[in-house]
Amino acid sequence: MKSKVNAIWPPILLAALFLLAWQALVVIQDLKPYLLPAPSLIFTTFITNLSLMLETGLYTATTAVLGLLLGTVLGIVLAMVAQRFFVFRNLMIPVAAGIAAVPIVALTPILNNMFDITSRTPRVLITAIVVFFPIFVNVYRGLTEVPNVQLELMRSLSATPRTVTRVLRIPNALPFFFTGLKVAAPLAVIAALVAEYFGGPQEGLGSKIASSAANTAYGRAWAYVVVAIIVGLAFYLITLLLERVTTPWAGRSRSA
């Protein structure tokens, strides 16, 4: 426990030093805000516009959560299908890789045209596409990389494939799922934000960063960036917490 507390201080100290150096650089070199605004300016902008900041962050976070849910459900379901049905296995993996290679930047304007201009749907879909791949790959590995001896044990007990999935494969896949989710959750925030750059409703962090920068409100643009970082970190930390609670055995020496 003590080492955990000690592990918190170095990064905080480093961040503080970094911000100090940044502030000093801006003041001493007299940098213009469009080049680099001072942390103090970003901070005051953040505080004075707090409710707007939260509202904007919440919009993007909501898009990210919806896309994360959709992509996660799709990833899990397709991984289970791929594990269970041999014919799908060789089909699904190239398809999943293909989905991972979709250029979301190019796809966003197309999806925007397909849906209502005020709709959040294209952004959710983009996020889901980005989320799908890390979830699918990790869950598929978790469902299939089961120790052989445990599979033999299940067979010796005459377990049906469905029972093996329930009793063995799904719990075995849980730590793998969280490995995927730890990648997917912050990625969902980035995808939701990037999708906002390409048209659609003028809401969310992506839109606001773009419009603030266009209106030479650099302090505000950077304040939104700070919000984006906070949202991304929050997603990651929540995932970490969920992992601790639901898979306490992960990372323990396997008894198998």
Added chain:
Amino acid sequence: MSTLAVHAEGVWKIFNEGANNEVTALSDVSIDVGKGEFVSLIGPSGCGKSTLLRVIADLIPPTRGSVSVAGVTPHEAREKHQYGMAFQQAALLDWRTVRRNVELPLELAGWDKDKRKARALELLEMVQLQDFADHRPWELSGGMQQRVAIARSLATDPEILLMDEPFGALDEMTRERMQNELLRISKATGTSVVFVTHSIPEAVYLSNRVVVMSPRPGRITHVVAVDLGERNEDTRESDAFYDSVTAVREALRGRATPVGEGGARLAETS
């Protein structure tokens, strides 16, 4: 045949038959295990001990030959939970408590919750782990984990125990304690045991008969009958024990008289 726990006749197992990586893991193996009998399989790595055990357990089909387990086909015996199995690795499920690991076979056999809990606690008491029922497997030592695995293999009160080097990963002290425990349990429950091991003293100490196998192709070369009576602290130091150890060692070196046609039949030992 209904008096036999295991009856195997002319069993062959050829992996990748016809391909250039063909392996004859079992060649014309015949073996009978009587009810309540303790039989060990011993031999160098790759001589087909695990393969024979897995054919008996219906984990893999034999290429040729016939096998019956508790008077029925291995498939039926497996479906009816008539044998319990333990491996070198305890193969416990990390996400279940110790008690819920022991309950697993009962769960799959459709027992209701209260009955299987009571049975699991009874089994944990038998392997002296009742205080660890609510622990997780990773909190236990290797020897304790293996005891849990043995308790699990006994859960449905099977007629036969199939064990593949279950004590192979344990230190010598733990191992001897586990051997005594296994003997006590198998005697108390009247269970027949087929036990794979690398250790000559272990095979001799535990068994009524030691079946010696040799590789390429995997086959039974000798069957050594062991008659040490009731085992106790002095057994391991007795002359009879050393004589049997020597007999098995000689057999492994291929010096003793090999078994004749018909393989490891019961008749030859009595």
